[in-house]
Amino acid sequence: MNFIEDLKWRGALNQVTDEAGLLEAMSNDKIGAYVGTDPTAPSLHLGHLIPFMVLKRFQNAGGKAVIIIGGGTGAIGDPRPTTERKLLSPEQLAANEQGITAQVTKLFGTGDTQIVNNNDWLGKLTLTDFLRDYGKLFSINVMLKKDVVASRLETGISFTEFTYQILQGIDFHELWRRHNVQLQIGGSDQWGNITSGIDLIHAIEGNEAKAFGLTIPLMTDATGKKFGKSEGNAIWLDAEKTSPYTFYQFWYNQSDADVVKYLKYFTFLSVDEINELEKVSQENPGAREAQRRLAQEVTKFVHGQAAVEEAERLSAALFSGDVADLSADEIADAFGGVPSFEIEQAPKNIVDFLVDGQIESSKRQAREDVTNGAIRINGEQIKDLEAVIDPASHYDGQFVLVRRGKKKYFLGKVQ
Numbered sequence: 001m002n003f004i005e006d007l008k009w010r011g012a013l014n015q016v017t018d019e020a021g022l023l024e025a026m027s028n029d030k031i032g033a034y035v036g037t038d039p040t041a042p043s044l045h046l047g048h049l050i051p052f053m054v055l056k057r058f059q060n061a062g063g064k065a066v067i068i069i070g071g072g073t074g075a076i077g078d079p080r081p082t083t084e085r086k087l088l089s090p091e092q093l094a095a096n097e098q099g100i101t102a103q104v105t106k107l108f109g110t111g112d113t114q115i116v117n118n119n120d121w122l123g124k125l126t127l128t129d130f131l132r133d134y135g136k137l138f139s140i141n142v143m144l145k146k147d148v149v150a151s152r153l154e155t156g157i158s159f160t161e162f163t164y165q166i167l168q169g170i171d172f173h174e175l176w177r178r179h180n181v182q183l184q185i186g187g188s189d190q191w192g193n194i195t196s197g198i199d200l201i202h203a204i205e206g207n208e209a210k211a212f213g214l215t216i217p218l219m220t221d222a223t224g225k226k227f228g229k230s231e232g233n234a235i236w237l238d239a240e241k242t243s244p245y246t247f248y249q250f251w252y253n254q255s256d257a258d259v260v261k262y263l264k265y266f267t268f269l270s271v272d273e274i275n276e277l278e279k280v281s282q283e284n285p286g287a288r289e290a291q292r293r294l295a296q297e298v299t300k301f302v303h304g305q306a307a308v309e310e311a312e313r314l315s316a317a318l319f320s321g322d323v324a325d326l327s328a329d330e331i332a333d334a335f336g337g338v339p340s341f342e343i344e345q346a347p348k349n350i351v352d353f354l355v356d357g358q359i360e361s362s363k364r365q366a367r368e369d370v371t372n373g374a375i376r377i378n379g380e381q382i383k384d385l386e387a388v389i390d391p392a393s394h395y396d397g398q399f400v401l402v403r404r405g406k407k408k409y410f411l412g413k414v415q
Contacts, residue, residue: 001271003061007214009271010264012054014188014215017198022212025182026063032114033058033183033214034175036068036168037104038078039096040088043238044103046227049302050219052107053266054185059112060268066114066181067104068171069097072122078168079148079161103237107302114179121174122167130166137203138166138196146192165193172197173204176211183212191215219265222257237302243333244303248311251295252288256281259290267297321403324379328396335401335411343400343412347390350375350382359402359410369404376403 002023007013016022025031035051037044044052052067059065074093077085088096101115108115143149146165149157172194175181184194194213201211219227235250236242242250254262260278263269269277281290299308314330317323326334341357348356351366354375360366367385369375375382378394378401391400391414400412 014217017213032064032181034066038070038074042099043236045234071117071119168193169197169200244307245311248299338409340411350387353389
């Protein structure tokens with residue numbers, strides 16, 4: 001399959017300005033495609049990964065990947081559908097640029113990849129140059145019809161955010177001129193901005209200039225919820241903000257209804273490999289083989305093979321209950337979401353410990369569960385009612401991990 005056919009099969013194509021023209025341009029020359037991201041945070045999240053996956057496929061198809069880190073547009077802020085975006089300080093922008101640049105370099109490597117900052121040209125643009133060279137080429141009537149602008153007319157939109165689409169058009173033209181970038185890739189909500197950039201290139205360079213736009217469908221799960229949100233929290237690509245284990249588990253926990261769609265979109269597995277995984281998933285969904293492969297592939301792409309092996313080692317330890325040898329950091333990572341309670345550093349009798357931590361409702365119930373072997377402390381079964389729990393004995397004195405029954409965990413955190 002060619003680049004476009006592959007995207008269609010994977011459900012990763014929403015609109016393209018000129019499918020035949022784009023494929024012809026790709027076959028005749030090593031053209032570039034770009035995705036832009038403004039440094040509004042120190043890390044990318046899964047929402048950003050969606051267009052970057054398409055850009056990576058373009059690179060794998062023989063093209064050049066160009067990424068704009070929006071130091072210039074990030075200082076302005078793209079218009080949001082509801083409210084004005086809060087402006088960041090120059091220091092925040094610089095720190096965010098550094099973090100995101102490191103991430104996209106890891107994702108794309110250095111071969112056939114160009115990472116640029118649009119502040120290199122936007123920062124040198126004077127107001128009179130902007131109005132004379134670009135403002136004259138944009139129609140207010142057309143700009144008002146762009147979806148994101150139209151949605152803000154009732155509540156109000158500043159001139160700053162209103163002009164963002166012009167700046168994005170300038171980016172496309174600059175990359176067309178500097179790096180032979182003929183394709184811009186973005187989300188479905190970016191169609192208007194992308195076509196504005198194409199119109200600008202044609203206005204400056206002539207209608208024969210080759211420039212194309214491609215957008216990606218809105219990614220949702222089987223329930224219609226926007227992809228990438230986990231209980232309201234973003235899944236970050238920065239290992240410090242979302243650990244590789246948590247990242248791995250996010251993918252492993254995807255539903256049977258979504259896993260094949262995500263295998264197509266977020267992995268580089270072949271058609272035959274994905275079809276085989278779909279068959280296995282249908283025949284034996286309990287094995288979760290498709291989810292495991294999805295987690296392996298995406299975690300490897302973002303964090304590397306060592307992170308996959310570490311995440312699977314930790315997963316195996318949790319499944320077996322063999323948690324005694326885990327580090328304090330691994331305990332904090334793996335059990336950060338379980339019910340927790342504060343404990344003192346001083347040792348305490350097992351029964352008192354369970355009741356004080358509200359793991360057991362009464363001393364009678366605590367004694368019964370201990371005697372029956374239902375309580376494990378730091379992975380070790382405790383059946384002695386006189387046992388003493390010493391927080392200093394495990395996990396650098398930071399935690400005491402309690403398991404009641406087969407699956408119910410509680411995490412005691414030393415004050």
